[in-house]
Amino acid sequence: MACSATAKILQPLSIRSAEKSESCGKMLSPSSFLGSTPLPKKLFSVNKTISPLARRSATIVAVSSDVVKEKKLKSTQNLLITKEEGLVLYEDMYLGRAFEDMCAQMYYRGKMFGFVHLYNGQEAVSTGFIKLLKKEDCVVSTYRDHVHALSKGVPARQVMSELFGKTTGCCRGQGGSMHMFSKEHNVLGGFAFIGEGIPVATGAAFTSKYKREVFKEDCDEVTLAFFGDGTCNNGQFFECLNMAALWKLPIVFVVENNLWAIGMSHLRSTSDPQIWKKGPAFGMPGVHVDGMDVLKVREVAKEAVSRARRGEGPTLVECETYRFRGHSLADPDELRDPAEKAHYATRDPITALKKYVIENKLASEAELKAIEKKIDEEIEEAVEFADESPVPERSQLLENVFADPKGFGIGPDGKYRCEDPKFTQGTAQV
């Protein structure tokens, strides 16, 4: 196994914090990684040596084919979730799916423009991770960020408004689809360039450590950074893995590996497509998990998040997932093999959870239908709200460029530009 080769990596000296050094090898075996959670070891597929030829096959070695089997085996054991948790997870995933479907409709009706990237099929990753967080924990995403924002708690009406470009949007209409921010819910964006958000997430995790060690506060806030397989070939990814592991920052790097970066297959662009292996190279555990199964994701997420909360440092989690739609609404999606799409369609995370919940008698079909109806209404209401909201006035143009508008400088008349009455009308010369 790969981890034995890395067991000899020396841990970096910790900065002024009393931490015991851990050997790298110990962190890699799944049972110790999971800590005390009593789970069958087979639940997580750990890397068996895969021959180079196998990597080139069209589908990655399926790590989840045991989903249904595992669950049947566990019927005598404790279930992974309670009823309440099950309903929360179901509601969140259904919200994500329904919202994105509505986005597509609205886009084709000319209500939103530009680049819109939908999350259909990947809901298990967002729900599995974000539903474990507290409000103070931070989430950083990419341009495929609608569902991350929704899972974190940003109201659907605010996200829809933002997409319509209205002032009531979460960013006053100034950000758009790719820039969802919420100070209240600690969603730190929404970034258009891939890899751009990872350092921001690292910085948020740094603040958490700073609060603990400089302010001496009891701070265990965690940051999650979501990004895709394409990003894992980008410099900022590697630079941040290094810094996060070096300083043991409370961050989890979540790779949403959907195998495609627009039209570039992950296998065609990456020398070693197994992204989770890049974690141990930097001194942090790397875990691969089936991203179409929300329960598996949730179990891994629990461990990764509590590792970070305990101050043990970062984790790299690779979620094998798939997007049912194209890269964006402008993508004709002609390159992907229909057989591949069909294969993943059978592994729809929402259908899988529904099946689990019903088979294990956690909830009835009727209860789930009620949730779906509630969400459908919420989405309809969000669209109505967005439709009726006003578009930004001209006066909004110059606001928010600077936190301190004196930054626009001093005009020829000696007054600050922001004091010009035309400034608030958005027509001042700046």
Place this chain on the structure above:
Amino acid sequence: MAAMLQSLGVTSASVTSNKFTAFSINSLPVIRSESRTVSVAINGTRKAGKVTTKAVAAQAENPTSAASKPGHELLLFEALREGLEEEMDRDPRVCVFGEDVGHYGGSYKVTKGLADKYGDLRVLDTPIAENSFTGMAVGAAMTGLRPIVEGMNMGFLLLAFNQISDNCGMLHYTSGGQFTIPTVIRGPGGVGRQLGAEHSQRLESYFQSIPGIQMVACSTPYNAKGLMKAAIRSENPVVLFEHVLLYNLKERIPDEEYVLSLEEAEMVRPGEHVTILTYSRMRYHVMQAAKTLVNKGYDPEVIDIRSLKPFDLYTIGNSVKKTHRVLIVEECMRTGGIGASLTASINENFHDYLDAPIVCLSSQDVPTPYAGTLEEWTVVQPAQIVTAVEQLCKQ
């Protein structure tokens, strides 16, 4: 938190008592320019008593008795450090990220001793990953800290352009005003002594179009400390340009705390015949040329614009209205530099007051050569400034 912003102008005592040797500035009487009252709400209230309204008690005569002189003498890099240390004492959220800022003390000693005092987390030695640690500073700023990013050389920050442009500059806007990015990005730039092309870059021209950032350039220990403090206290992202050759300038600065305005220019030498606009190291070439010009009978008005973005059009405009002739002397490249923007701005706003076209002396559009003679010819020298003024005044 008190946000005390005052504008202080420095004027020379008189032309005759000139002690403008190349690298030392004697104490000069400090006169406060008319204070600006801004009706825009600023965070915080005035903290009574802590900061005096006049930086130095007015001293009109005898700058020669050293013993009774108020203030303390230090070098420019020490002034930067003093400003940084005062702000770090004042606000525990202020921290520094950069390569070799901690244990090494900074490659130009600006952060010397600070890691011992504040610890490894507040003065963070980063790996060599400019884009990422600048982005880290943005993330830290969004979540409540006030980081200062040091580029070991300004040129290295080209690697951080993604984060500086997209995140520092734009994030406040794209988040609809929800997140502020109170970062300071600073470092030495400019042409040094045969440092080669890549270590001699002037990034002010590349950054000037980024919306949402402010840019200032310091040139004396006095304004270095004042601008450093102002930049740290500002809620906007500020890029502070220092110059490699100016770190050892010595000056006597006030003991009392003072903060300068980020948006104002500095009147270096009032005059009547021509307005010379400059910043950073070229200020000294201009003052050297000014000596020659005065001997030849000219009376140049020299303004250190200090604020590279936005321009202080009030100070500049008043000067243009007085002299009607403008010469810009900068170290930036000819194409798309600060001078180019300033020329356009003055033409737009003060065209009626000009008696002659604006002359802009910039560095050649050439990668800075290593050879000393070639390097000298790429930047503007005092002799060229004298010639330019003479020609300008003939028209």
